[in-house]
Amino acid sequence: MIRRHAWLWGAAALVYAFLYIPLAIVVIYSFNDSRLNAEWVGFTLHWYRVLFSDAEMLAAAGNSLIIALSASLGATVLGTMAGLAIHRYRLRVLPALVFAPVAMPEILLGVSLLLFFLQVLNLTLGMLSVIIAHTTFCIGFVAIIIRARLQGMDESLFEAARDLGASRWQTFRFVTLPLIMPAVAAGALMSFTLSIDDFVITFFTKGIGEPILPIQIYTMIKVAVTPEVNAVSTLLMLLTLAMIIVAARLESHAASREAARR
Amino acid sequence: MSPRLLPALPSLALLAWLALAAAGCARPDAEAAAAGGRVLHLFNWNNYIAPQTVERFEASCGCRLAQDYYADNEEMLAKLAAGAAGYDLIVPTGNAMDTLIRQGALQPLDKTLLPHLANIDPAYLDTPFDPGNRYSVPYAYTVTLLGYNREKMRELGLPTDTWALIFEPRHLERIKGRVTVLDSQRELLAAALKYLGYSANDADAAHWREAAELIVRAKPYWAAFNSASYIKELAVGNLWVAHGYSNDMFQAALDARRTGRGFAIDYSIPREGAVLALDSMVLPRSGGQTGLAHRFIDFMLEGENAAELTNLIGSGNPNVEAKRHIRPEIASNEAIFPDAGARAGLETLRDFDRSQRRLLSRMWTEVKLR
Amino acid sequence: MTRDTPRSTRAARLLTGGPPLLFLLVFFVIPSLIMVLTSFRFPGEFGGLAPVTAPADQAAGEYGFTTEAYAFFFSDTLYARVFLKSFGVALATTLACLLMAYPLALLIARSEKRFRNLMVLLVILPFASNFLIRVYAWAIILGPQSALSRVANTLLALLGMEPATLLFSPFAVLVGMVYVHLPFMILPLYTNLEKHDPALLDAAQDLGARGWQRFWRVTWPLSLPGVFSGSALVFIPVLGMFAVPDILGGTRDILIGNLIKDQFLGTRDWPFGSVLSIMLTLAVLSVASLTAWFARAAGRTP
Structure with a gap:
């Protein structure tokens, strides 16, 4: 088993290194005693102190989290439904609609949604408009993953459940959902990271007076990004890690309780 | 990462999250609203006003200055062109301001509310964009x-x-x-x-x-x-x-x-x-806090306040009174404060x-x- | 399945497909229609759009609907060349992502179940940091004073070649693109590979298939849906990306994403920006249907 996977482990280690070397730089420089992200000068917590006294940046991080959580929740539910529907039924319109936002350049989606919100809906821009915009472009990502999971899956499982008298809902809840759960989780994670990072669509759909993280960071480029941004990035990663671990624990807890009940 | 380390991580991260949330919850907007205060919405470049200037202005007016940022004049124009509203003050660059003026998107200024306008070097007034400065007051360049x-x-x-x-x-x-x-x-x-x-x-x-x-x-x-x-x-x-x-x-x-x-x-x-590139303060028509916006403009025209931005980011300063408050090594820098000869070669x-x-x-x- | 009346099937179909359809009709189709209309208008003098009806105060001036933006697009091969170049970059990025993602996804799928979530999490985690910060980190790694550049240039010197600059080059753009999009390949691949039945591989082994054969004959064909959806999730977003070429690119790295962004911002030519986007969407859809056709064809072969 181990020997068979030796080359796999090697390749995977390289890929993980590729993923983590830039990240290490981000984290390390958040403790660096220099305004420039250029070389190691000395250890300091200065940038974290700056961050924690920067009410605007913190509010921005909070707002971004709320947006990312809401948008990824919405996109995961809608995207999962879309993925299931596309796989199960011969639909013509939905697939095109689901995948088109993925294909649309962000700036176009941003401007068109802005025009739509202001001139058609007459909506006051705010958190809600950003959440809707993010949900729109995340749905496709979720649906694509769900569909990839469903494709080639053994249909006889679902048929067997139905033959045994399970209702459609029961089949979904106890057969389909557990089977596609890894894809659902992957889609949710993907939506979360897409949303928390998006500058273009966020810029166009955000309201006034609400700082949002990517905007704060992107507009700092004019004056060169300081390690404060590294610090907020580091904390965001820790936070994401925590949320995922808590979710995983809750899930395994629920699973073991369910197993005990049976 | 060893599996044994994992249980410690959530609590660690949760702590960080709580700290963030607690700090983030102290939403200044909500605070100001609770105190019955007014909010002035400024659409500006990031880091384009010194923090101590903001503090002093807020103390003097008993209001809050809320900033939104853009990274590009064009982003700002695109957002306004689509109809975004609610900003009380914008700080566009000359040619973007030109656009806004010709679009009729700006309110004329009430000069009686701007006694410190005399502090601006006449060379930066009366630009081709805004003859007679009906709409704009120079901020920095x-x-x-x-x-x-x-x-x-x-x-x-x-x-x-x-x-x-x-x-x-x-x-x-x-x-x-x-x-x-x-x-x-x-x-x-x-x-x-x-x-x-x-x-x-x-x-x-x-x-x-x-x-x-x-x-x-x-x-x-x-x-x-x-x-x-x-x-x-x-x-x-x-x-x-x-x-x-x-x-x-x-x-x-x-x-x-x-x-x-x-x-x-x-x-x-x-x-x-x-x-x-001359950046100016202007009032979009859709802004509500006209009185407060004038107050901010006049505040920024006071020499000391105008100088703080130059001392922070080395911006050129059209304010004559500010010169006294600008650090000498900046004030004597000819790339920031060009002499008359060099200034003749500059074009907007x-x-x-x-x-x-x-x-x-x-x-x-x-x-x-x- | 005898109990399924056509009516209950319709109801189930409506319940699953209806909500996403409705959401996208409102928040995607209508805004897109606005943009399609935009491509037939004149740009406004100051950006935005010229009015549809004649302005009362102006005798002259352009207004109403036109196809001039389309004519401008087709008047020159220039834009076709930008498209071609962008598709080349997108293809290279997709292939590089596939090459890197496959072994990792396979390893995760074949690891013990309790480690899988952790390993997936480790893939996603870097992406909770800020996008720009990650790209700037690459600017540091590829910069002329970095260890990587020094090693590369020492090697080049040993081979008697001129030193190369890594930053501000097509190579840097490719690295940045791959880095930013890699999880979009890993996740669908993993979710696909994870459902493969290990018994299939055992059966193949029992039938005398060697490791490599087992992969080509069993794993690879079964994983094609994952490969295709991962490729779509990488290929398409790369086409719209402008921040990576802006930060890491050199003097020739202009992609369709930069061009479109520029029409909405710098040039303030919304109609032409819409035309470019419509062309891009059409190009992407044709590539997607080609891929789908290939996928079906590949699915039919045993």
Whole structure:
């Protein structure tokens, strides 16, 4: 088993290194005693102190989290439904609609949604408009993953459940959902990271007076990004890690309780 | 990561989250609203007002200053063009302001509320964009110029007071791959036109072609079109010459000095002339807090307050009274406060019309693809 | 399945497909229609759009509907060349992502179940940091003073070649693109590979298939849906990306994403920006239907 996977482990280690070397730089420089992200000068917590006294940046991080959580929740539910529907039924319109936002350049989606919100809906821009915009472009990502999971899956499982008298809902809840759960989780994670990072669509759909993280960071480029941004990035990663671990624990807890009940 | 370490991580991260949330919850907007205070919404560049200035203004008016940021005039214009409303004050650059004025998007100012307007150097008033300053009050300016590594330039014996440095292959071949120019159609075209002896606003197709040829000839020697990271790359020594904004060069010079590099970053206005970008405070029609906005403008016209921005980011300052409060090494910097001779060579950019913009964009695409 | 009346099937179909359809009709189709209309208008003098009806105060001036933006697009091969170049970059990025993602996804799928979530999490985690910060980190790694550049240039010197600059080059753009999009390849691949029945591989082994054969004959064909959806999730977003070429690119790295962004911002030519986007969407859809066709064709072969 181990020997068979030796080359796999090697390749995977390289890929993980590729993923983590830039990240290490981000984290390390958040403790660096220099305004420039250029070389190691000395250890300091200065940038974290700056961050924690920067009410605007913190509010921005909070707002971004709320947006990312809401948008990824919405996109995961809608995207999962879309993925299931596309796989199960011969639909013509939905697939095109689901995948088109993925294909649309962000700036176009941003401007068109802005025009739509202001001139058609007459909506006051705010958190809600950003959440809707993010949900729109995340749905496709979720649906694509769900569909990839469903494709080639053994249909006889679902048929067997139905033959045994399970209702459609029961089949979904106890057969389909557990089977596609890894894809659902992957889609949710993907939506979360897409949303928390998006500058273009966020810029166009955000309201006034609400700082949002990517905007704060992107507009700092004019004056060169300081390690404060590294610090907020580091904390965001820790936070994401925590949320995922808590979710995983809750899930395994629920699973073991369910197993005990049976 | 060992599995045993995992249980500790959630609690650690949760702590961080709680701290963030607690700090984030103290939403200033909500606080101000609870206190019955007013909020002034300013749409501005990031880091374009000193924090202590904000504090003093808030204390003096008993209100809160809420800022939204843009990274580009064009982003701001696009957002406003689509109908975004609610900003009380904007700080656009000259040509963007020109657009806003001609669109009829601005409110005329009430000068009786601006007693400190007299502090502005008349040379920066009465611009072609806004004759008689009906709509705008100058805030700060930048010059698009050349920043360079002083020691390297001395060592190589290259001239630093001319656009030839970034356009002439005979100079460029000694600094190949160590030069960046701005990733901006208008700015780069303006530099090329100026070097060729034309106006930065020249729209003659033949002159554009000449400029394009100049750019294409120099391009192989440039490392990149870059508007984002040249400050840092200059300061750490990866770049030797950059075409960029005076504010940014001020920052690069400061960074190089603070980190004790073995070299200094200097910057100067090329003798052929350059672009001056004058940022002004204006009131969009859709803004509500007109009284408060005037109060802010007048506050920023006081010498001490105006000077703080220059001391922070090295911006050019049109305020005569501010001079006394500006640190002497900045006040004496001729790239930030050019003498009358150099000032004569500076031009502000005017908007091209829509068909010219379309043609320029095509030319730019062609140049980049070559 | 005898109990399924056509009516209950319709109801189930409506319940699953209806909500996403409705959401996208409102928040995607209508805004897109606005943009399609935009492509037939004149750009406004100051950006935005020229009015549809004649302005009362102006005798002259362009207004109403036109196809001039389309004519401008087709008047020159320039834009086709930008498209071609962008598709090349997108293809290279997709292939590089596939090459890197496959072994990792396979390893995760074949690891013990309790480690899988952790390993997936480790893939996603870097992406909770800020996008720009990650790209700037690459600017540091590829910069001329970095260890990587020094090693590369020492090697080049040993081979008697001129030193190369990594930053501000097509190579840097590719690295940045791959880095930013890699999880979009890993996740669908993993979710696909994870459902493969190990018994299939055992059966193949029992039938005398060697490791490599087992992969080509069993794993690879079964994973094609994952490969295709991962490729779509990488290929398409790369086409719209402008921040990576802006930060890491050199003097020739202009992609369709930069061009479109520029029409909405710098040039303030919304109609032409819409035309470019419509062309891009059409190009992407044709590539997607080609891929789908290939996928079906590949699915039919045993």
